[in-house]
């Protein structure tokens with residue numbers, strides 16, 4: 002009997018412990034790499050999604066990063082995706098908990114905020130969970146149901162943030178939102194710069210085209226340590242519709258633009274936010290080989306970024 006009790010104690014202890022080789026200083030973890038709709042995409046019967054429907058190992062969730070501080074045991078996520086439930090389980094495997102200390106939002110497209118619905122009465126019923134949002138995004142959530150109910154019932158507490166204005170998540174982690182051009186129907190769109198231990202990471206899951214942005218992305222890559230960048234489409238013609246209606250930098254265009262960078266700088270780039278049609282989702286595809294051979298990285302779910 003005593004042995005059984007020991008076993009139960011050891012087992013429950015092991016269950017609540019973070020996974021081995023988890024960093025002891027703040028880090029970023031990739032929780033999702035796909036475009037808003039995830040991979041495979043609903044109702045897609047084409048070659049791109051065929052294998053992923055049959056094999057869950059090939060499926061990918063919507064782009065999302067977690068920021069984790071193992072010292073204070075705090076954790077935040079950038080964007081609340083439709084896959085938040087699975088993504089917090091993935092986070093828990095690494096940190097031992099799915100409890101969040103806040104959510105940072107980029108914009109009001111379906112892949113980036115609709116996961117907030119899980120914090121309401123029907124599910125978590127959280128108490129004033131901090132949600133960091135730009136002014137139009139904040140207003141959109143406050144003025145439109147069902148999001149307005151999360152505000153009214155104080156499930157979430159929206160913290161207004163300003164572009165190009167740095168704020169601290171705690172003593173060790175600084176964050177700066179910055180505006181990027183995108184189809185801003187309901188909100189502005191921001192990317193985030195995260196600074197930990199003197200090193201920086203930028204996350205831009207959605208942007209129309211690099212040329213439309215006043216910031217020179219190539220110069221910015223030189224200044225930062227990691228760049229998680231919009232790679233929605235690999236190349237023009239990937240969709241059988243007018244792709245100028247949904248502009249994104251094609252990965253081919255980005256690689257052309259970044260070709261002047263040194264190998265060390267190219268290695269900072271992690272392509273993320275992949276549409277179901279993007280061949281970078283297919284293991285061993287020619288596109289994957291090209292991107293990796295040129296020295297760029299592909300964001301991977303579960304990947305840990307150290308600072």
Ligand SMILES: [Zn+2]
Pocket residue numbers: 036037110112113206207274
């Ligand atoms: Zn998106």
Ligand SMILES: [Zn+2]
Pocket residue numbers: 041042045046047048049050051277278
């Ligand atoms: Zn597909």
Ligand SMILES: [Zn+2]
Pocket residue numbers: 108110183207
């Ligand atoms: Zn978007």
